[in-house]
Amino acid sequence: MKIEVILLAAGASRRMRGEDKLLREIDGEALLRRAARAAVGSKVGAVHVVLAPGADAHAHAKVLDGLAVEVVVAEDWREGMAASLRAGMAAVSSDCDAVVVALADMPEVSAADYDRLIGAFDASGSRIFRAVDGQGAPGHPVLFGSEFFAALTDLHGDRGARDIVRAAGDKVHDVVTGAGAVIDLDTPEDWAAWQSGR
16 A cells, blocks of 8 residues: 655644744744654655745745655645645655645644554545544544545645545544544644643
């Protein structure tokens, strides 16, 4: 099986009130690097990090130095998450069996979480495997078999892949990865709450 990661990191951090959340450090490491390192440390075949163009892309790419990732620039990133997904899908290998869509602002997603999704994957390519927390709340990452590649490539707007997951019905299988599946850091308050609980 050939499974690749699309790590979405092209957001504008608008809710951080002027600070770039992906460059904020956790234990001396930028959040973006931490997220990419988790993906690289898993059993996936490749990691594609999708960035916005311009100065931010340069700063983000710099913190990825030395990691085995491919930087992909979503030129139309302002359209929303769909543009980043399309850019990521364009970078995926033609013989890929599945992609794992992940978000770069989730500090507790680990290599083991990716591997749990991969371990659950049916190589037929006909399923979606979604990380959930211990109570069953859905989160990220989400693994999509190749059956869903065309739909991912055809997305538009800022809804991401939620509609694809919703329409897939009983082809969606939940994989418990723990609390990290639903912890994302969008605001200074999110950061403060998470760090106080560490």
